[in-house]
Amino acid sequence: MNPMNWPVVYPEALLLLLACAVALVDLFVTDPKRRPTFWLAQASLAAVAALHWIFYDGGATIYGMQRMMVGDPMGHLLAFFATLAVMVTIAYAQPYIASREMLKGEFFTLSMFVLLGICVMCSANNFLVVYLGLELMSLSLYALVALRRDHGVSTEAAMKYFVLGALASGFLLYGLSMMYGATRSLEINEVFNAISTGRINGTVLTFGVVFIVAGLAFKLGVVPFHMWVPDVYQGAPTAVTLLIGGAPKLAAFAITIRLLVEGMLGLAVDWQQMLMVLAVSSLVIGNLAAIAQTNLKRMLAYSTISQMGFMLLAMTAGVVSGNTLSAGNAYSSAMFYVVSYVITTLGTFGLIMFLSRAGFESEEISDLAGLAKRAPWLAGIMTLFMFSLAGVPPMVGFYAKLSILQALITTNLPAYIVLAVIAVMLSLVGAFYYLRVVKVMYFDPPTDASQPLQSGGISALLALNGVAVLGFGLLPGGLMAMCRDAILRALAT
Amino acid sequence: MGFGLLSVSIWLPIAVGILLLALGRDDQPGAARWLALVGAVASFLVTIPLITGFDNASAALQFQENLPWIARFNVHYHLGVDGISVWFVLLTAFINIIVVLAGWQVITDRVAQYMGAFLILSGLMVGVFCAADGLLFYVFFEATLIPMYIIIGVWGGPRRVYAAFKFFLYTLAGSLLMLVALIYLYYKSGGSFDIATWHKLPLDLQQQAWLFFAFFAAFSVKVPMWPVHTWLPDAHVEAPTGGSVVLAAIMLKLGAYGFLRFSMPIAPDASHQYAWVIIALSLIAVVYIGLVALVQQDMKKLVAYSSIAHMGFVTLGFFIFNELGVSGGLVQMISHGFVSGAMFLAIGVLYDRVHSRDIASYGGVVNTMPKFAAFALFFTMANCGLPGTGGFVGEWMVILGTVSVNFWLGAIAATALISGAAYSLWMYKRVYFGAVTNHHVRDLTDLNAREFGIMAVLALATLVMGVYPKPFTDVMHVSVTELLKHVAVSKLH
Secondary structure (H helix, E strand, C coil): CCCCCHHHHHHHHHHHHHHHHHHHHHHCCCCCCCHHHHHHHHHHHHHHHHHHHHHHHHCCCEEECCCCEEECHHHHHHHHHHHHHHHHHHHHHHHHHHCCCCCCHHHHHHHHHHHHHHHHHHCECEHHHHHHHHHHHHHHHHHHHCCCCCCHHHHHHHHHHHHHHHHHHHHHHHHHHHHHHHHCCCEHHHHHHHHHHCCCCHHHHHHHHHHHHHHHHHHHCCCCCCCHHHHHHHHCCHHHHHHHHCHHHHHHHHHHHHHHHHHCHHHHHHHHHHHHHHHHHHHHHHHHHHHCCCEHHHHHHHHHHHHHHHHHHHHCCCCECCECCCHHHHHHHHHHHHHHHHHHHHHHHHHHHHHCECCECCCEHHHHCCHHHHCHHHHHHHHHHHHHHHCCCCCHHHHHHHHHHHHHHCCCCHHHHHHHHHHHHHHHHHHHHHHHHHHHHHHCCCCCCCCCCCCHHHHHHHHHHHHHHHHHHHCCHHHHHHHHHHHHHHHHC | CCCCHHHHHHHHHHHHHHHHHHHCCCCCHHHHHHHHHHHHHHHHHHHHHHHHCCCCCCCCCEEEEEEEEEHHHCEEEEEEECCCCHHHHHHHHHHHHHHHHHCCCCCCCCHHHHHHHHHHHHHHHHHHHHECEHHHHHHHHHHCHHHHHHHHHHHCCCCHHHHHHHHHHHHHHHHHHHHHHHHHHHHHCCCCCEHHHHHHCCCCHHHHHHHHHHHHHHHHHHCCCCCCCCHHHHHHHHCCHHHHHHHHHHHHHHHHHHHHHHHHHHCHHHHHHCHHHHHHHHHHHHHHHHHHHHCCCEHHHHHHHHHHHHHHHHHHHHCCCCHHHHHHHHHHHHHHHHHHHHHHHHHHHHHHHHCCCEHHHCCCHHHHCHHHHHHHHHHHHHHHCCCCCHHHHHHHHHHHHHHHHCHHHHHHHHHHHHHHHHHHHHHHHHHHCCCCCCHHHHCCCCCCHHHHHHHHHHHHHHHHHHHCCHHHHHHHHHHHHHHHHHHHCCCCC
16 A cells, blocks of 8 residues: 655645635734735745745655545645745735735645645646646636725636636546546556557547647647737736736646656657647747737746746757657656746836836836836846847856757757757747837836835835846756756656 | 966857846946946956967867766757857957947947946857857857847837848848757767767768758858848848948858858758858858949948858858868958957948938038048058958958869859949948038037057058968968868868
């Protein structure tokens, strides 16, 4: 009988306990600024992050909960980054939601449940656990999008997200059930073994893979399952947009690795081709559509679509010419890309929130006009983020793109080199709209002379964020090595 | 040999620049100006030991620094200068001082940011010339785009936004293709970004051809060569005076330097095979662009086209593969730095007073500004290639080298002397000679001490180069012969 091995899920258990504690404690908090709740939430998240880091540092791969969960370095590292991301998100969001009647205990509790779902996904070793984590995260996010009850746009966004998300989860579940039917097991390792025996009907497997890829593509937000991204990003309150755009991307990456790589690497020939199509179309549509946008959040949504497309390119270069020699290189590049993307996105949306004041959403690109004169530091930090997303050195975004291009080109196959050239040319197109933001900040005269919120804590956090983007760009080695290490160990099992 | 001298040359101006950005206040422009001047002078003084301590007899990289940087991709922080690059380090630092002085009174808005941007740009350009690692070169190469974009966009002319975008995206397009080439070389060399390793890397003709054209895409836009030169007239016209000086004096040289450092030694066979392409485009630049310069009404645009024509000489000299040609091209690059810098400064002097760049709004400037007209005449003559000035030496060496390869090519190149004289002298005549027809000209004041100083120093430099170019060619000689020896050996066996 497989052992329970409770230590594997200590971080998740702690998180669940503390999330419930936060929910209960908040009932008795009378402070309109909800300070005790905020700090309790942050403390809880810090504890969970510390636990994840300790487990990551331990370096062991342990199976727990009757082999339904796996505690390996990759899972713990991704969960660690996700926890940090949610901590930063809540910190950035605090003044924003305070001025929009969203500052309720539910915000913190639901955010913690989102994180719980993400952590569960990162450590999942069973189809149902993947689905469980996914639904926990998604349902909490749907509720968060609708948290601003009096705002019609947010409610509309929540409806769209919910309906399309439910559809996508259905796809995923359908694909997983086909896999289960074909391989007779829900456990990812056993599915991998079953597929590699080669005795299973290929059609059923391919069918399953198609639906699974469709479900994953929705969660990542790639074409043609991208229609929810611009509407939800624009419609949701910016604090929730930040939450959606940050940590869940790490979770989507985690389940992509768990399902496609750890479970179905034998079918890589099939899903790699699918991902290639998804990636290229995301790059094309994401970059071209973003040029036409005037709303900053919508533009960033389309940019997210293209960034995720770029990330998927790395996923297509894992199994090449029938061998998995380049798998570690490819997948660790994708992981580094997702992590650096999350760092940059946190700062971008955090800055947008910082510029928004009560009754005034700084959502349009033109709202940033003349920011260099009004708030030079903020403009400088935003410039760092924009150039990082565009992939211009020496920010971390460049190294992320470099890693992925390197993963493609070192396969030495003409198809992949062509993909690399296409990716590079499309990111040139992308550079335009990032530059446009810099242009509006620096070259346009200010239309709005008011100063942004005065909040030392958040300014400091934004500055730290900017330093991280630049710092990881000047010294990317450490983060790259961590990602590489984690992936290699995940692949070894 | 001073350890860390190159690092100091790169990071000192960047550090002072960042200091200016951080501490600079709009209400204390004087402090910013003096800090910038001190920083620029210090950065120049630091580069002088590079020449005094340079061993003319060695073709190896000197003042080398090699530290591991990104272990994941075996990227090293590897710096070094040889006879080809050392003069450019000094030229960059020197032009930086000139630019800081040139913007002394003219720039009144956001002075600290202006000076800071130029200092950072200067440090990054020195980094390009010193880089001995492919990725380090690329990072510096691309990073120079950011400050230049801001400089053109914030302090430029009426169409500055268009010019800034055009400059950035055009140059980025070529560079991204070069990135693919660099990654391919990394793969081919078994995981090394070291340029010296790449020089020795055996490659077949088709691989060399692809690499050659990828590098060609990047460097031809930077130089710029016809037909991808259209960004330069716009960028020059719209940039502030200091920006035009830096653009013409240094940034164009980054492209030509790239041809010598990458295209020729890494792909020698492809260079020989496709040299006709470069020679043809160079001659088109020399002849056709010379004619285009003739019909310009805007002084800055005229000098911009003249820059393109001069750079045509440089690329012509490189791809005739003899010592006269390559040395001539290098000498031309250095003297063009002084001469075109001075030409743009002269136009800047006039523009500061009259606020017009149209030739038609001038006439008879010599009557009211005799000292300035004298300097302008000297620089115009240098631009034509008058013997005794630096402009002549490079052109003469290149023509001589070309004639020894093919008489008719040399003859076509020599027509540059005619068209150069035509547009330069005609512009001079229309602006400086003749009757004073415009009341602005009547009110002109002659050079003040600062402007006189800058002009004098540049004139001296040009004169020294013209009369006694031996120090320049002595330093280059061994490295150039070594390079040509390497390029003459085929990599195909």
